[in-house]
Amino acid sequence: MNLNELSILSLYSAMAVYALAFIAFAIDLAKRSSAVDSAERPAGAADEASVAGAVAAGSTTTLTRISARIANDAATPYGRSASLRVGVSLIVLAWGLHLVAAVLRGIAAERVPWANMYEFAMTGTLLIVTVFLIVLTRTDLRFLGTFVSGLVLILLGIGALQYYVEVAPLPPALQSVWLVIHVFVASLGTGFFALGFALSFVQLLQARREERVGTAKPGRLKFLQTLPSAFTLENLAYRVNIIGFILWTFTLMAGSIWAERAWGRYWGWDTKEVWTFIIWVIYAGYIHARATRGWRGSRSAWLAIIGFAAVMFNFGIVNVFFKGLHAYSGL
Amino acid sequence: MSRPSDHIDSAPAPSGDGISQPKLGFVGTLRWFWRQLTSMRTALFLLLLLAIAAVPGSLVPQRSSDPNGVTQYFADNPDLAPILDKIQAFDVYASAWFSSIYLLLFVSLIGCVIPRTKHHLQALRAKPPKTPARLARLAGFTTRSAPAGTDAATAVASARTLLKQGRYRVALFDGPKEFSASAERGYMRETGNLVFHSALVGLLVVVGFGSGFGFSGQRVLVEGQTFVNTLLAYDSFNPGRFFNDTELDPYTLTLDDFEVSYETANLEAFGQPVDFTAGVTVTPRGGDAKDGAVRVNDPLRTGGTSVYLLGNGYAPTITVKDPEGTVVFTDSVPFLPQDANLTSLGIVKVPDGLADQVGLVGFFYPTQDETTTGSYFSSFPDLEYPVLTLNVYAGDLGLDDGVPTSVYALDTDTMEPLATRTSDIKPLELKPGETQELPNGLGSVTFENASPDAAAGDYSDSVPRFASFDIHHDPTQGWVLLFAVLVLGGLLTSLFVPRRRLWVKAVEQADGSVRLEYAGLARGEDPGLESAVTALADRHAALLERSASVVKPVEPA
Numbered sequence: 001m002n003l004n005e006l007s008i009l010s011l012y013s014a015m016a017v018y019a020l021a022f023i024a025f026a027i028d029l030a031k032r033s034s035a036v037d038s039a040e041r042p043a044g045a046a047d048e049a050s051v052a053g054a055v056a057a058g059s060t061t062t063l064t065r066i067s068a069r070i071a072n073d074a075a076t077p078y079g080r081s082a083s084l085r086v087g088v089s090l091i092v093l094a095w096g097l098h099l100v101a102a103v104l105r106g107i108a109a110e111r112v113p114w115a116n117m118y119e120f121a122m123t124g125t126l127l128i129v130t131v132f133l134i135v136l137t138r139t140d141l142r143f144l145g146t147f148v149s150g151l152v153l154i155l156l157g158i159g160a161l162q163y164y165v166e167v168a169p170l171p172p173a174l175q176s177v178w179l180v181i182h183v184f185v186a187s188l189g190t191g192f193f194a195l196g197f198a199l200s201f202v203q204l205l206q207a208r209r210e211e212r213v214g215t216a217k218p219g220r221l222k223f224l225q226t227l228p229s230a231f232t233l234e235n236l237a238y239r240v241n242i243i244g245f246i247l248w249t250f251t252l253m254a255g256s257i258w259a260e261r262a263w264g265r266y267w268g269w270d271t272k273e274v275w276t277f278i279i280w281v282i283y284a285g286y287i288h289a290r291a292t293r294g295w296r297g298s299r300s301a302w303l304a305i306i307g308f309a310a311v312m313f314n315f316g317i318v319n320v321f322f323k324g325l326h327a328y329s330g331l
Numbered sequence: 332m333s334r335p336s337d338h339i340d341s342a343p344a345p346s347g348d349g350i351s352q353p354k355l356g357f358v359g360t361l362r363w364f365w366r367q368l369t370s371m372r373t374a375l376f377l378l379l380l381l382a383i384a385a386v387p388g389s390l391v392p393q394r395s396s397d398p399n400g401v402t403q404y405f406a407d408n409p410d411l412a413p414i415l416d417k418i419q420a421f422d423v424y425a426s427a428w429f430s431s432i433y434l435l436l437f438v439s440l441i442g443c444v445i446p447r448t449k450h451h452l453q454a455l456r457a458k459p460p461k462t463p464a465r466l467a468r469l470a471g472f473t474t475r476s477a478p479a480g481t482d483a484a485t486a487v488a489s490a491r492t493l494l495k496q497g498r499y500r501v502a503l504f505d506g507p508k509e510f511s512a513s514a515e516r517g518y519m520r521e522t523g524n525l526v527f528h529s530a531l532v533g534l535l536v537v538v539g540f541g542s543g544f545g546f547s548g549q550r551v552l553v554e555g556q557t558f559v560n561t562l563l564a565y566d567s568f569n570p571g572r573f574f575n576d577t578e579l580d581p582y583t584l585t586l587d588d589f590e591v592s593y594e595t596a597n598l599e600a601f602g603q604p605v606d607f608t609a610g611v612t613v614t615p616r617g618g619d620a621k622d623g624a625v626r627v628n629d630p631l632r633t634g635g636t637s638v639y640l641l642g643n644g645y646a647p648t649i650t651v652k653d654p655e656g657t658v659v660f661t662d663s664v665p666f667l668p669q670d671a672n673l674t675s676l677g678i679v680k681v682p683d684g685l686a687d688q689v690g691l692v693g694f695f696y697p698t699q700d701e702t703t704t705g706s707y708f709s710s711f712p713d714l715e716y717p718v719l720t721l722n723v724y725a726g727d728l729g730l731d732d733g734v735p736t737s738v739y740a741l742d743t744d745t746m747e748p749l750a751t752r753t754s755d756i757k758p759l760e761l762k763p764g765e766t767q768e769l770p771n772g773l774g775s776v777t778f779e780n781a782s783p784d785a786a787a788g789d790y791s792d793s794v795p796r797f798a799s800f801d802i803h804h805d806p807t808q809g810w811v812l813l814f815a816v817l818v819l820g821g822l823l824t825s826l827f828v829p830r831r832r833l834w835v836k837a838v839e840q841a842d843g844s845v846r847l848e849y850a851g852l853a854r855g856e857d858p859g860l861e862s863a864v865t866a867l868a869d870r871h872a873a874l875l876e877r878s879a880s881v882v883k884p885v886e887p888a
């Protein structure tokens with residue numbers, strides 16, 4: 001068995017373990033819902049009333065209060081959960097196998113493992129999980145485990161089944177340090193955007209739930225009560241997204257420098273350049289929206305979601321189906 | 332902060348804005364319009380509009396980046412294309428509608444940045460504002476009691492020292508019963524934001540005008556050929572609007588050799604090129620010749636220009652003689668590659684010297700192979716078994732009409748096919764060094780061998796290669812880079828430097844003790860605010876504790 005075959009084996013094992021992690025995280029979400037149910041039965045009404053009060057007061061007191069650590073402001077406190085810990089252990093294990101797969105592929109190819117679609121998918125998803133694990137050491141975002149393991153599983157599945165190519169040497173057009181820098185930073189930025197997307201998405205769900213509190217219509221996604229408030233989620237999403245935005249800005253610039261060296265012009269509205277630009281502008285819009293009265297909250301969250309949709313589109317559709325100079329998907 | 336009035340940190344505008352306003356008058360209307368244009372909402376709207384407007388340019392080929400794609404699009408969609416062309420869909424990024432969006436955006440940007448800059452310059456010189464009467468409503472509100480014996484003024488003075496160490500700007504306010512310090516830091520946040528937005532304007536200006544001062548040109552060189560950097564020597568030349576050709580620095584550039592290596596070890600990628608290197612000699616005017624190389628991703632910078640390797644291929648040397656053996660044509664003709672294994676297509680036109688004007692359409696196969704149906708193809712891009720086939724046509728080459736014709740195309744419609752796949756005489760077939768008679772006794776054609784002394788069967792140097800170069804000059808690139816760096820630097824400072832105010836208040840209580848209050852206010856995103864307030868309170872308490880135990884004599888119990 002050669003190194004590339006070992007890499008593939010490791011990757012498939014990682015995918016299997018991600019699938020198990022996904023299940024563990026999903027069980028945790030289900031458990032959260034039933035924990036909410038049992039907490040509600042004895043003291044439900046009082047609980048909800050206090051939440052409603054906090055939300056109403058939020059407009060004055062919380063506006064300036066953005067704490068460094070995640071505020072544990074969940075409506076229903078949620079204790080320890082075995083499945084959550086199992087999920088985290090599994091995702092760490094999967095990440096290790098995934099890392100081994102990427103490193104072996106790099107050694108087999110004698111270069112960085114991000115030079116065609118298969119390898120972008122492998123390294124890009126590795127970075128998504130890496131960012132998630134790093135953020136976990138600072139903030140408890142374990143409730144995003146289902147999203148992260150699910151997304152990575154889907155992307156890896158598509159990458160391994162649809163985009164697989166054998167190891168090949170780099171064509172001259174890709175022999176550049178800028179491949180290493182530009183593509184790596186873009187993938188890292190994507191990791192942050194993915195997390196920001198998930199946070200904004202949960203924020204929207206949470207905001208809907210918070211609006212319903214006090215009315216007679218309880219939402220169906222009970223587990224939301226064990227998650228931070230929409231306000232906290234929004235602040236977290238913002239912090240993650242601006243890191244993504246800075247990395248993206250750098251991606252854009254590094255790409256221009258490379259384009260100048262490779263094609264003799266730093267900007268030429270090539271399809272891939274266009275989409276990188278569109279993504280940058282959407283996230284600039286998101287940052288503005290956060291600072292615009294009437295746009296903070298759910299509206300700006302939608303922009304973060306659209307931004308990430310554009311990132312996925314750029315990676316999955318533009319690379320493969322659009323004509324342009326960036327025709328190196330290796331397919 | 333003199334931010335747009337709909338900024339999240341601005342005080343809400345007085346009610347009745349816009350709806351039931353009294354008569355505005357002309358100036359009033361203008362001012363209202365300007366306020367709308369420079370509001371956050373408009374900036375946001377224009378940004379989103381810009382993102383949407385950029386999309387069509389990725390769906391439809393653009394003249395600037397893909398002119399052939401546009402031609403093809405017209406051929407494929409004859410009905411739709413002219414309509415799209417009317418709305419400038421093939422020139423999106425230079426179109427009136429795209430330009431007006433970004434120009435409006437930048438007008439808004441300038442209108443937003445100028446007042447903020449003025450305001451910020453004042454703020455940089457101003458004292459921090461007066462301490463609010465009630466701190467309890469502010470972020471991170473913390474109270475402590477000062478060690479016994481510390482008076483309010485001293486407590487605030489030591490807080491001031493601490494704050495100064497933390498690079499806060501501090502102002503002290505004295506009241507009858509309370510003393511306070513008001514501190515502010517993070518002016519760099521606003522500075523960074525203003526640098527960021529101003530640098531965007533700089534970037535737009537430089538990019539907009541920059542291309543006008545430069546040029547780009549293309550030139551094909553066969554191994555051994557030399558090019559002098561003058562206007563006439565270019566195959567094609569695109570000057571910017573403000574370019575003056577006396578600025579061309581007439582250096583010479585010789586293509587000494589063109590090295591290509593192909594993958595042969597890895598069967599999955601067999602025949603894939605792994606390196607292209609054009610070995611060149613550059614001679615500045617009046618200077619000494621210097622060796623250089625041009626590679627993909629690695630342009631040669633010389634004489635104020637950058638030389639890029641654009642393409643390459645084979646340039647078979649073809650000689651045509653009349654029946655008496657007089658040479659009427661001899662040249663290395665660049666053949667355009669048609670596929671990855673460099674099946675190449677080339678044209679030879681012989682207008683004079685033969686009984687008829689003769690046109691040759693050549694196919695070159697660096698490693699010739701044959702399909703089961705008998706047609707030729709190339710199975711490897713390097714020179715393993717080179718074969719040249721020539722279709723021969725006689726008649727009017729169309730060179731005398733005064734209409735410029737491409738050297739890479741031959742209009743065979745008006746010519747008589749003498750040797751083609753469908754005529755009686757099949758196309759001529761030559762290996763390097765071979766000669767064949769032209770049909771109708773017109774003369775002969777030779778495929779010259781560039782290395783006649785090589786061992787039999789070694790064709791590796793038998794056919795010269797050509798390289799096509801793109802030569803660019805853009806005097807504004809340095810500025811673009813500078814503004815890009817400012818954009819990035821401004822962004823980093825404005826997003827990561829926290830701008831905050833902190834207050835320390837010492838209130839003398841009725842019983843003579845001193846109560847200390849701490850609070851903060853974030854200006855923009857500031858996730859660390861609360862911990863900063865607590866940290867200040869802790870350090871202040873420790874400091875007071877220490878000085879109290881030093882200054883105060885120990886009282887007997």
Ligand code: HEM
Pocket residue numbers: 284287288291334335338369370371374378436437439440441443444523524525527528531821822825826855856
């Ligand atoms: C080319 C168009 C623009 C782009 C790409 C852009 C981009 C950005 C970005 C990336 C930020 C966040 C980083 C920072 O604070 O420096 C920002 C912030 C900001 N921009 Fe813009 N901007 C543009 C136009 C404008 C305009 C027209 C205005 C005025 C109406 C404006 C006002 C602001 C303000 C006030 C902030 C600070 C937001 C905050 O307090 O968090 N920008 N802009």
